[in-house]
Amino acid sequence: MQTLYPDIKPWQRHHIAVEPPHILYVDESGNPEGIPVLFIHGGPGGGCSGGDRSFFDPELYRIIIFDQRGSGRSTPHAALESNSTDKLVADIEVIREKLGIERWVIFGGSWGSTLGLVYAETWPERVLAMILRGIFLCRPQDLHWFYQDGASHVFPDYWQDFIDQIPENERGNLMAAYYRQLTGDNEIQQMAAAKAWSIWEGRCATLRPNPDVVESFADPHRALSLSRIEAHYFVNKAFLDDNQIIRNADRLAGIPGVIVHGRYDMVCPLDNAFALHQVWPDAELQIIRDAGHSSREPGIVDALVKATDMIAKKLLHKTDATA
Known part of the structure; x- marks a missing residue:
């Protein structure tokens, strides 16, 4: 089993200013001359943690993580103003241009897979490859499953x-009821x-109860x-048209990818990844038999680290072959 890198x-x-009042936190680690990879966190609203850098070999990758609008270390915290999917896609392009990157690998899980897919369907020419976990298509049935009747x-x-x-x-519309209290x-x-x-x-989020995961969500x-x-x-x-990601999937043609999904994912069921x-025939689907949704479950970690290693090897080989 592969484990995380140190x-x-x-x-x-x-700290990159985008549309007021938002200022995005972005950091870079690993090899400044390595393969650029963008880590896209979940939620939306989840923010990044230091451990998110550990899915990548720091000698091979130039690792970029950022906190989306209102999340993590971006400001203002928990802000809903000017916060929508199309604006997050635009923010990713701002980051790419600011950092002088031509093309990069996209890595995202849960909502990070949603945003990564929408970005790739909007800017396919900017994407070298994609590694996605816990696919979340944000269809009405996916939201209904987790917030009304299913899980x-x-x-x-x-x-x-x-x-x-x-x-x-x-309780007939729990998302709306929660939204009223939260705002x-x-x-x-x-x-x-x-x-x-x-x-x-x-x-x-996990197949087996994990107090550490629950504690992090309770912060x-x-x-x-x-x-x-x-x-x-x-x-x-999710500021998306119905089934938008699947309907626009032809735009992913030619982009290699790895899809990693736990068979017992109760947050985003496996039918998301299967659909x-x-x-997207250019992507390989890996169903992890003993995992749920969390990126930190051993089987998921193993598959994701192997995927980032494999993608790096392929991209570096391709670069050497064309040099």
């Missing part, structure tokens, strides 16, 4: 804690809703941005 520190940090049947005990936050007469003026209610929303996701700073921004996106159907693979 944690490393960035050699460059940036609730697998985790009825966790679900009860999730719905306890919402009055019974508002309301009652700060105590807002934080209670943020933690309930985020903990529900953290509890369902107040992360919970507030994750819950507010997710609810904002999801009540707006994507059917319309």
Whole structure:
């Protein structure tokens, strides 16, 4: 089993102003002359952590991570103003141009796979390859599964804690009910809703219970941005047309990819990845038999690190062959 590369520190940090009031946190690590790779975090609203750099061989990759609008170390925190999918795609292009990168590898999981796919379908000529985990197509049925009726049947005990936050007469549309609390003026209610929303996701993210994952989701700073921004996106159907990613998949033609998905992913069920693979034949689908949704599960880590190593080897071989 492959494990993560050692944690490393960035050699460059940036604060990039985009559309007001947003300022994005971006950092670079690894080899300045290596293959550029962009790590796209989940949520939306989840933010990056230092360990996210560890999926990549630091001798081979120039590793770029960034916190999306309102997330992590980007400011203002948990802001919903001017925060939509098309604006995040535009931000990625701003980062690419700012860093002087012509083409790069896209790496993303969960919502990071969503945003990575939309970016690649918008700017396919900028993408060398893609490594995606826990595919999230953001279709209405995907949102309904996790926030209304689906995962609730697998985790009825966790679900009860999730719905306890919402009055019974508002439970017919839980995303809308949560959105009202998360954007309301009652700060105590807002934080209670943020933690309930985020903990529900953290509890369902792993095949086996993992207190460390749940604790990270319960962190107040992360919970507030994750819950507010997710609810904002999801009540707006992620600012995507119905089944947009699948309908536009012809734009991925020629882009090599690896899709890694846990068979027992209860946050983003496997049919997301299966549907994507059917319309993106240039990608290899790897179904991890003993994993759920989290990027830190051993089988997922093994597949992702092997994928980044393999993509680097192929790209470097291609470069040597054309030199």
